Amino acid sequence: MQAQTATPTTKIAPIAFGLRAPMAPRTPGRGPVGTAMALAKGEELFAEGDEAEYFYQVVSGAIRSYKLLSDGRRQIDAFHLPGDFFGLEAGAEHRFSAEALGNASVVAYRRHRLGALIEEDPAFRDRIMSATLRSLERAQDHMLLLGRKTAQEKLASFLLDMAQRISEDEEHFELPMQRSDIADHLGLTIETVSRTLTQFARSGLIELLPASRSIAICNKMALRNLDA
């Protein structure tokens, strides 16, 4: 929107960061020194504890990032969709693991170049900063969901959120993840997810095609009410 032309540092007050930046994903291989990568279904980008050498931006497909407890219980803290940044850490190690949900592509940025990128390109810095703040906001909303919502409310929130993020008309869309991913994201079991979805379908709130990754939202109002 504003001038992307230079003449930067002190005068121009480059759109106080904290404003929502546009976030168009860059074409792979271009932009401030990112490297394009293609990922196969289920492929792991990094694991918890790995050295955080890169951070990433999704170009196509979807990524799940998650943590595990010692006995295998899993919490998926976010699904990352095109445009989203993820994997940027305060410390030296990744604090969660990341895998492609299906085939996907991302741009990888070297973390140690971050300081330089930020000096060179205030717009990039603002994008990173607001992306980070937005992740934090999403995390905060999600804590409310995990700590205080019922199974029905969790699924209503989830469906509305996905509709908004991946559907053009916000009514019909294809879920990029399977039931167990949804369960591990919402703090439920796969059985409860399944049962609740069928229950929604029976009540006419949504339509589940038998193929069953596709969702049609029939009664958005009712879902909103459920969402509390």
Added chain:
Amino acid sequence: MQAQTATPTTKIAPIAFGLRAPMAPRTPGRGPVGTAMALAKGEELFAEGDEAEYFYQVVSGAIRSYKLLSDGRRQIDAFHLPGDFFGLEAGAEHRFSAEALGNASVVAYRRHRLGALIEEDPAFRDRIMSATLRSLERAQDHMLLLGRKTAQEKLASFLLDMAQRISEDEEHFELPMQRSDIADHLGLTIETVSRTLTQFARSGLIELLPASRSIAICNKMALRNLDA
């Protein structure tokens, strides 16, 4: 630590942000244009939906930040202790409410000055960025707790975390919040918090003085094991 003297923009590569910054709270009224504020017990700093004119750093005491559902269910997403930043938003509005747990004091920074502060003072920028990333990490850990841990595990995590954050010897400390705050932080009820703590006490894991805000950790190992 490093030069606070100028000569900035392009050359100096000011400690690749993402490194843990020292975070000593500034003396009120000083630092990059912060304003000191004293808060009485229970006093509200801002509410969800308020215009995000300021963001804050705790100097003394403790702050709870939380969200509410329409029917009053509450999720406390964090307790902020001395040194912590909070209340910085990507959008124009605060996305959660914040109140003092007891008497407390904070430094308020004008959000619209943030852009300028960041230009002027790379060290300040790095502190803000790593504080934000650290909040995100805490939020991610907390999502795992909320979504996948049992009541016992939640309380074990909580006690170990508080011990580390507020106790010098990591064994004896006074909780700055009441049971209902703990419950709303861990996604439990006050009764479950109470029952689980007495159960810990009976098993000799902790000691609860009858005055009862004070905790002594007797068997840290056992708590760690419980924590999963």
Added chain:
DNA sequence: CGCCGTTTTGAGCCTAGTCAATGTACGTGG
């Protein structure tokens, strides 16, 4: 066609929630 990964459905159980009462600390005013 038959296998395999995934989803759905069913039956029973358990953890944590609900409702209710009692206990304890503390401050205020008679």
Added chain:
DNA sequence: CCACGTACATTGACTAGGCTCAAAACGGCG
């Protein structure tokens, strides 16, 4: 000084929402 009120914490009895275990249905694909 003590009676009372208020706020917070503990304990108990019962309930229920979501989990576990188990089996069946479905769809894609070799």
